[in-house]
Amino acid sequence: MSPHLGPNVAQDVSELVEYHFMVNALLAGAIVAVTAGVAGWLMVLRAEAFAGHTLSVMAFPGASAAALAGIPAAWGYYAACALAALAIGRTGSLRGGRTPAPRGEAAAGIALVQAAALAAGFLFLSLYGGVLGDLESDLFGTFLGVSDERLITLLVVGAAVLAVLAAIARPLVFASVDPDVAAAHGVRVRALGSVFLLALGLAVAAASQVTGALLVFSLLVGPAASAQALTSRPLASLVLTVALGLIVAWVGLGVSYFSTYPAGFFIATASCLVYVLARLLAGLRSRRGGPRARLPAAEPAPGEVLA
């Protein structure tokens, strides 16, 4: 039976879940959406998008190193992402001492890690000599290859990432919002940052198996940025992030089943669409001036008090 999209949505959905591989793909999408959503929410809060992107391209050196060593590509992913997370954590302290490097130089340090890893990946690939069979699906995602075994690995990795993030959540948010005060209160800001990057690396490696390495951002940044644009309450925006992530992943996978184009394209498009809608909605609300937007204006400005 060839996939056929009819006007009856319920029938379309029941057709989707008829196949084992499709159920696996949707489950994998759900695990990844939740894990990447939570990690991405913290990443957007910490303004570490570039670090997240660098971790996401680590799939390439990971996969090519694994091919060269003759081990499963997924192992290479996880190892490369974890190594890169540690390296990025180090670049923050390149200058030594307590003064952090200026933003531009910190970003350049991350770029150095990324470029070196990609070049190494290219070298491994040419040493390997063969064609990396699924380079295209590594980079741009597939929903056909999610075996039961892979699903369980994803579940374990996702649960581990969520457990680590839950354990460090409170001090991490404190350290992200106000690092100086947090450090003064004895919070180990730098160690927390490194642990977070490690968890982010694992989340990225897991997500890249569904969306592909280059499109991880569609689940990592899109839902989180949309949610943070819509509400400023932490818990509400976290829940909204996960919900939006699930919608983006499932809609992307579902549509790609009925078309002949890769899942990554639809997931990226859905994510971008959600973000644009969220920005428009937020802009509309602030123009109309909701109760929260009007609150600061009610207080007298410093100039008025003096007058």
Add this chain to the structure above:
Amino acid sequence: MLSQEFMRNALLAGTFVALACGACGWFLVLRAQVFAGDALGHVAFPGALAAAAAGIDERVGLFAATVLVAIAIGLLGRDALAGRAGAGGAGARGSEDTAIGIAFTFVLGLGVLFLTLFSRGSGGAAGVQAARTLFGSIFGLSAGQARLAAAIGAAATLALAAIARPLLFATVTPGVARALGVRTRVLDLAFLALLGVVVAEAAQAVGALLLLVLLAAPALAAHRLVARPLAGVCAAAALAVASTWAGLVLAYAVPSLPPSTAIVGAAVLASSLALGCRGLAAMLA
């Protein structure tokens, strides 16, 4: 070595591409816009594929994609900054990064679509094309392509030199620059568009995924080593050119080493050495 024509072409193109990348990179690091440079590098790939799918010269797609997205990033980023004028600092910068991330992921998603469309039409050519755009093929340049690359690199460097003084002013103290009548918005956009041109040019030489190193590594070392702006720009450009030469010679000597990897390796090594010297000097002082 110089009697080989492909080597002469590679050296000619590589020198001027590295010159433009090094000089642009110095400003990029100063302005904390490395992520924008990286995003433009990724966008080059869908651009080239779109042109290939449409059956026109890939360079048209390459330049169109990078320059258009550069301008889009400039406009979106300004929007994000204006939206959080009160928050300032990391918040504003973070939301610009987020906008960049979403924009380039979307364009990459389009790239996947083009890759699928293109591969239907042409059998195995798609994979070769994709690999060439992602990783560059500096040894495969013809004499005409090399001359064109050199001309564009030189023109970009001259254009940067022309706007360097007001750009530096607008970067270091934007408020004062604006008050004195410097048109900072126009400069921001002009710099990003220029960056788009440089990235599109470099993508053909070292590849879309690897050009980041020529932008970031020499500039990082220059910022750590030299405080004065003019000396810093010159140091970054010189380091970039030296790494490119070293990489090309190395790749010529070791045939199994791809030239892109050799250039990246040389640039990362040179920057690390520069940083190490700096650390040693600080320890002795």
